[in-house]
Amino acid sequence: MKRLANKRILLGITGSIAAYKAGEIIRRLREANADVRVVMTQGATEFVTPLTFQALSGNPVHQHLLDNDAEAAMGHIELARWADVILVAPASADFISRLCLGRANDLLGALCLASHVPLALAPAMNQQMWKDPATQTNVQTLRSRGVLLFGPDSGEQACGEVGEGRLMQPHALIEALADVFATGSLTGQTVLITAGPTQEPLDPVRYLSNHSSGKMGYALATAALEAGAEVILISGPVDNSVLASLSHAIKTVNVTTAEQMLEQAQAFAHKADILIAAAAVADYRPVLAQTEKIKKSAESMMLQLQRNPDILATLKRQSPWLFSVGFAAETENLEQHARQKLKDKGVEMIAANWVGHAATETGGTFGSDNNALKLFWPGGELELGVSSKIRLARELVALIASQYDNAVQSGRLNNEQRNVKNVVQLRSNGSDNNN
Numbered sequence: 001m002k003r004l005a006n007k008r009i010l011l012g013i014t015g016s017i018a019a020y021k022a023g024e025i026i027r028r029l030r031e032a033n034a035d036v037r038v039v040m041t042q043g044a045t046e047f048v049t050p051l052t053f054q055a056l057s058g059n060p061v062h063q064h065l066l067d068n069d070a071e072a073a074m075g076h077i078e079l080a081r082w083a084d085v086i087l088v089a090p091a092s093a094d095f096i097s098r099l100c101l102g103r104a105n106d107l108l109g110a111l112c113l114a115s116h117v118p119l120a121l122a123p124a125m126n127q128q129m130w131k132d133p134a135t136q137t138n139v140q141t142l143r144s145r146g147v148l149l150f151g152p153d154s155g156e157q158a159c160g161e162v163g164e165g166r167l168m169q170p171h172a173l174i175e176a177l178a179d180v181f182a183t184g185s186l187t188g189q190t191v192l193i194t195a196g197p198t199q200e201p202l203d204p205v206r207y208l209s210n211h212s213s214g215k216m217g218y219a220l221a222t223a224a225l226e227a228g229a230e231v232i233l234i235s236g237p238v239d240n241s242v243l244a245s246l247s248h249a250i251k252t253v254n255v256t257t258a259e260q261m262l263e264q265a266q267a268f269a270h271k272a273d274i275l276i277a278a279a280a281v282a283d284y285r286p287v288l289a290q291t292e293k294i295k296k297s298a299e300s301m302m303l304q305l306q307r308n309p310d311i312l313a314t315l316k317r318q319s320p321w322l323f324s325v326g327f328a329a330e331t332e333n334l335e336q337h338a339r340q341k342l343k344d345k346g347v348e349m350i351a352a353n354w355v356g357h358a359a360t361e362t363g364g365t366f367g368s369d370n371n372a373l374k375l376f377w378p379g380g381e382l383e384l385g386v387s388s389k390i391r392l393a394r395e396l397v398a399l400i401a402s403q404y405d406n407a408v409q410s411g412r413l414n415n416e417q418r419n420v421k422n423v424v425q426l427r428s429n430g431s432d433n434n435n
């Protein structure tokens, strides 16, 4: 269940006799390496103690909305922002009706309202309660609002009756939840992503670089994989913690300098349909990288630098079939610079974000887990507000997927050159050796 690895699952538990089965759900989620936080309604705590779920999830259980201490630890809005998905299992008939009305009179109801991530309900109740027109109308209303319904199953019930209303089996619930992250919007496409900083050596021990952590590019690689794409990631040097966030299904090529990054990206471009250039490539490199360590002698010294290749513009020029998305990190005039880049590089989209002193309102960009993006494309723009990088990445990938489809259908991407290049490559190699 790789799709649930590192996902943040907010598990709501309500007052059903099936509340004890939530223990099994938590256990399976943790086995899938998901991060689980539990929210219990007052009703749920009548069936199972919060301590049980605290022990199983490894996190404190959230219960109260109007509680200063709980709000100070992780407020309800913060919790709503934290989640990648909300699963309410079991979902009682009463909770379903409150959700339908948009009630926010307890923590779980408030979270469901305050969050825009996918919301899934696994109802569990007496078969007559499930069949009741009130419940059925509520369920239909929620479905029409995009709420996902997992189950219920049919069978023998705790009350001795037989019928529909049993909580879906935990293993099936986990599979259904994993499917939430498989959008399939990029199935059949190959996405080439550059990420991280580059390092330009001055001598064997020193280099010029920048503060890029690689987190945004790695989040995009994960989001593209979730969307069904084959993903090739060309990565500059990043921390082990960032490396560890990556699925083994993503082909990763590690590079150090801008020239190496371009060379590797060129080697894979013929395979790709979409390019996302998220790396923070050094614009300049030392003219001469000394072979021996530069000694401390003179009071001052001059460094002569030369321009590095423009990876995004070069790739787009050489491989015009690539639906190309560039990143712009700016400290001033964000929109003006982004629009200029869009034009100069001839790409399909620019994702711009503030950096340095200008990034304080967006939670800081370099190294931070949060960001905010402003997207520009010919004839359109969209602002994605402050959110976690993985959530932003999913939104951006969804937008790229739909715009890529439009571009292909309208014949805007030049595929002829790609076909020619593929034939030339196969002839010169005897076979494709870039795997």
Ligand SMILES: Cc1cc2nc3c(=O)[nH]c(=O)nc-3n(C[C@H](O)[C@H](O)[C@H](O)COP(=O)(O)O)c2cc1C
Binding pocket: 013, 014, 015, 016, 017, 018, 041, 042, 043, 044, 091, 092, 093, 094, 095, 124, 125, 126, 129
């Ligand atoms: C023993 C017992 C078992 C119950 N089981 C369920 C159930 O499986 N599903 C359900 O919707 N309600 C069930 N209820 C009723 C709910 O607990 C009740 O509607 C409660 O208000 C739900 O609160 P909550 O939705 O805030 O958790 C049960 C009540 C009792 C006393």
